[in-house]
Amino acid sequence: MSAFAALHRPGDPLLLPCAWDHASAFALAGHGFAAVGTTSLGVAAAAGRPDGASATRDETLRLALTLGSAPFLLSVDAEDGFSDDPDEVGEFARQLAAVGAVGINLEDALGPADRHAAKIAAVRSAAPGLFVNARTDTYWSGDGDWTATLRRLDAYREAGADGVFVPGLTDHALIAALTARLDVPLNVLYTPGGPTLAHLADLGVRRVSLGSLLYRRALGAALETAAGVRAGRDPGGPAPTYDEVRGLT
Template identity: 80%
Template sequence: MTPFAALHHAPGPLLLPNAWDHASALTLAAAGFPAVGTTSLAVAAAAGLPDGAAATRDETLRLALTLGSAPFLLSVDAEGGFSDDPDEVGEFARQLAAVGAVGINLEDGLGPADRHAAKIAAVKRAAPGLFVNARTDTYWSGDGSGTRARLEAYQEAGADGVFVPGLTDPREIAALVRHLDVPLNVLCTPTGPGLPHLTDLGVRRVSLGSLLYRRALGAALEALDDVRAGRAPRGTTPTYAEVDALARTRAQED
């Protein structure tokens, strides 16, 4: 079992914060998180590209190259693998593993389950040590229909964990945990169970998705409102030197 896989079987779920650049990832790691994920929305938004449209392959790989050698375990949000060709997805996963990523998140976008299963199998062939978190969007973009059948297919294809964003009902979460043979990942949402409740339900991984990025944008607007109103900006503000030190850390690594 890899160190990243082991985090999914430790006491309590793996709380996985999601970063969008070098500074945010290093900041999260410095806060004590042993593993950090990326968020496809932030990567796409930073590049002025749409999320979930297979438009950010190069940006995603570039970020993985930047973060893969950092002192934390890196899992990469790769949308649907940026291709419908399983072999191309497998090759992309191989490139991620080569630069130091230890996990990949692959979403089905409610496309054909057999195609997504083929992508998962291709990734496990190309990068056997990469932890594949297979996401289904049955709750994110639908009414939950077909969830179990899809997850069973993804398990059979070799997924190391499965991700069901949008799933918030405690009874349904508990039922899935009992049904699955691999760790269940859910998305932390304001309307869903909190971390202690998710722990009791048996969830093994809790992702924050784009939450931190969106909160960062919101905090920037709040700070601007404070300045406009003549108030000192609220909240925690890292110093110039602290942020600059993160970039200098990267320069020293290179």
């Protein structure tokens, strides 16, 4: 079992914070997170490109090249693999593994399940050491069809996925039903106001992703600070010093 796979523990799930650049990744690792993911929204927004549109293949690979040799485990959010061609997705995964990534997150975007399964199989063949987290968007952008969710997860597991991801799923009973049914780790997206990390652990979840939350919170803090200074208020809340940020390089 790889070091990254071993972090997906029953009762003690992997909390995966997601970075969008070098500084955010190294700051998170410096705070004790053994593994760091990337957020496709953060990477896309930082580059002025749309998320979920297969527009940031180069930016994603460039960030992986920057972070892959760092002293933490890196999992890369690769949207849908940036292609409908399974062989091209497999080659992208091979490049990620070559620069040091240990995991990849692939989303189906509610496209054909058999096509996504073929991408997973291609990644397994091209980069056998990469932990494949297969995401279905049935609850994220679909209608929350339980039968369709199970059908997709079964197909992705049969194709070789090491773990499965159902963002948008917050119902306690359904989460527990999935973890009882699956023979691989279930990943859920942390949702403010939803189940706590401790509760998700009790439900059998073995991976909890923060997705774009940190990036959006960082933007919110920047806007709040700028507006506060304009209004004559001193900025509140913690912030790294100039030298601390320089030390992340």
